[in-house]
Amino acid sequence: MQYLPNILFAIALIAGIGFFAMNVRKLTRNINLGKDIDRKDNKAERWKNMIKIALGQSKMVRRPFSGFLHIIVYVGFVIINIEVLEIIIDGLLGTHRIFQGFLGNAFYGFLIGTFEILAALVFAVVVLFWTRRNIANIKRFLSKEMKGWPKMDGNLILYFEMVLMTLFLVMNATDVPFQEAGIGNPISQFIAPLFDGFSATTIHTIERTAWWIHILGILVFLNYLYYSKHLHILLAFPNTFFANLNPKGQFNNLASVTKEVKLMMDPSADPYTTPAEGAEEEVPEKFGASEVTDLNWVQLLNAYTCTECGRCTSACPANLTGKKLSPRKIMMDTRDRLEEVGRNIDANGGTFKDDGKQLLNDYILPEELWACTSCNACVEECPVNIDPLSIIMDMRRYLVMEESAAPQELNAMMSNIENNGAPWQYNQQDRLNWAKEE
């Protein structure tokens, strides 16, 4: 029976990590529903971007206040995780503070002391974040798309972090030998007196309880990631690695269109030729995107990476002037629809069964898409290089090339270009008149 806690711990650990792994498989399956796009070129620059932008948080600090606060939580999260390693080993082996013996009192004390200070800082920052989200009237947290679950989700993550940090400190504060040794307890020494009147057994029970809830909480939090907006803590890395490296103004040239335009402009091509006998019947390619599966896998990865911070939306000229478009909503809709498609596939034995819905109209409205000025402010702002503009463009392409559903004035502009080589109705022969005037 003495191994019961070890066994329970191992079961919890395997269940927690196993369930997460299962969801990660689902996540990669969903991302791979996207079309192929080659992002394996220029590896050196990709690594550099990942190190600078994801690891180094370089784009976060463009807004110095929230950027600085975020770095505290980020550094705290990464470093305090070293302690989780010790907790896992202790849990499995039934040891207590196994690193203390290895590392020696001084170094161990220094480490735990650092963790404690970080935990306190993280706690303080998380409280500040909560205030910013709920009290401070910051416009980007109050947008329409943030009502309901997204707001709750954001708060839940903050509560999780508050509780986990508290448990870590309480667990140290109620560890009597640890407090008596007096090393590595710069914060918990001030919490310890709260338990002064308690019996040794009670204090020990509190310590064990805090220890258990802390590690179980971490496992629950790990599994919460997939169901929340918080996946960015993992996906920021691949997302910055696979991000677009071309100039932001360069929109891709659709290869399927090139093929057809070349055929059209080739004087020797015979439009009436029938494909050679036995040639494979080609499925006509769909131009643009009306569904998540028309997007490429990087765009879908973008959707899962988005943590709904709203910096994109707060810089969007359309949104700033009261239009419906919000680049953040474009990413949230893409993720929500992708999740829905994924659940549909799971429920129907591995194949998607038409549910009469799609990304266009059921999630994203043409009105949103047409409000975009393609100014790239959203792309520039995103701290993890998400590209909402590419999704907007692909959906416009669908509207125009598959449905001929452009706003009337744009149809006029386009027929002018077709007829007289300019967006306005002028005579091509007058194109050099400007040089003769004045």
Place this chain on the structure above:
Amino acid sequence: MNVPTMADMMAQGKQPEVLFWVGAAGSYDDRAKKISRAFVKILHQAKVDFAVLGIEESSTGDAAKRAGNEFLFQMQAMMNIEVLNGYEVKKIVTCDPHSFNTLKNEYPGLGGKYEVLHHTQFIQDLIAEGRLKIDETTLQGKRVTFHDPCYLGRANDVYESPRDLIRRLGVNLTEMKRSKSTALCCGAGGAQMFKDAEAGDKEVNILRTEDALETKPEIIATGCPYCNTMMTDGIKFKEKEAEVVVKDIAELIAEANHL
């Protein structure tokens, strides 16, 4: 005004050092035509051997592409590329950041590979080569703010060329609160120029004009004919035409040099 065409040049067996891509706005829009002429005056002063395509130039397809019509874009692109390659064009300069972006970034994949410069970059080169000097006394001390065109700035990371030229004018350059990579769009990009805005509580160009007016400028400098239109309309809306003018950097240089 002497503006040779590539066809003229070819007839004389000559190849100019650079092709001036005028763009639809620069060719047809009354306000933008002035920018084209100002730039040509600068080219003449610097004795640049240039030519235009004239009636052989056609829309780059930028607006069509941003509106979602990839077919029309690629047809325009391939037509233009055939003409440009036929004249063996190597270097292109344009006053329109949209043409600049499309020619520079989107034509290469379709077989049109050229060195493409925005006119502010080209003028910078002329100065560096000692071919042009800007008189810094004419506009000295004027309060100027610069509106970054999205397709020059964020789209292609060109922030310094226009600012370098403005500083050479001897003026007092004051930045808006949103500038360079955080600059606010004028509202014309992505084919918005050619349609009404969706329902909202304000026009984008008005918001951007307010950004500019906060710097109390005498001149709002731009480097894009479409931004120019939007900012000019914004100034009219704010009834500030008497105090503030919207000028392209080429126009400011032509004015400074009494061209």
